[in-house]
Amino acid sequence: MRQAAKGMFWLAFAAITVLALLPGPAAPPRLLGTDKLEHAAAFLVLTLLATFGWRGLPLWFISLAMITHGLVIELIQGSPILQRTTSVADVVADAIGVALALILTWLLGFRKP
Numbered sequence: 001m002r003q004a005a006k007g008m009f010w011l012a013f014a015a016i017t018v019l020a021l022l023p024g025p026a027a028p029p030r031l032l033g034t035d036k037l038e039h040a041a042a043f044l045v046l047t048l049l050a051t052f053g054w055r056g057l058p059l060w061f062i063s064l065a066m067i068t069h070g071l072v073i074e075l076i077q078g079s080p081i082l083q084r085t086t087s088v089a090d091v092v093a094d095a096i097g098v099a100l101a102l103i104l105t106w107l108l109g110f111r112k113p
Contacts, residue, residue, distance in 0.1 A: 001052070002052065002053050002054075002055065003053075005049050005052035005053035006049075006053035006054070008049050008053075009046065009049035009050055009053050012042075012045055012046055012049060013046060013069075016042045016046065017069075017073065020073045020077065021073065021076060021077070021082065022082075023081065023082045023083055023084070035090070035093075036089065036090070036093040037093075039070070039090050039093035039094050039097065040093045040094070040096045040097035040100065041097060042094075042097065043066055043070060043093075043094040043095075043096075043097030043098050043101070044097035044098070044100050044101045044104075045097075045101075046066055046069075046097075046101075047062060047063070047066050047097065047098045047101030047102065048101045048104065048105065050062045050065070050066065051101065051102075051105050051110065051111055052110065055111070059102060059105070059111060063098050063099075063102060066094070066098045067091070067094060067095050067098055070090070070091050070094030070095070071091050071094075074086045074087060074088075074090055074091050
């Protein structure tokens with residue numbers, strides 16, 4: 001089960017990263033639109049898969065790694081080559097997804113805080 005979670009994590013990680021870094025104009029930022037829900041959902045899934053796949057890693061480390069990944073994506077999106085924009089709101093949505101994953105992990109009893 002852990003190996004499957006690790007494999008799914010890396011597939012999701014690659015897909016999310018590639019989709020986020022495709023060149024071209026991004027949709028205009030929307031505070032509570034589907035873009036933010038997509039960010040939160042993507043990082044919720046990544047974090048859940050990481051917590052299942054790497055049970056020996058502390059949750060704070062997994063959380064920090066996921067939020068850092070979201071921040072790095074946003075910084076790269078700010079590159080003129082990609083013609084995209086950097087959004088603090090996207091990083092916040094990513095962090096909300098991470099937090100929701102941690103809450104689910106604790107509520108379902110998979111990991112302790």
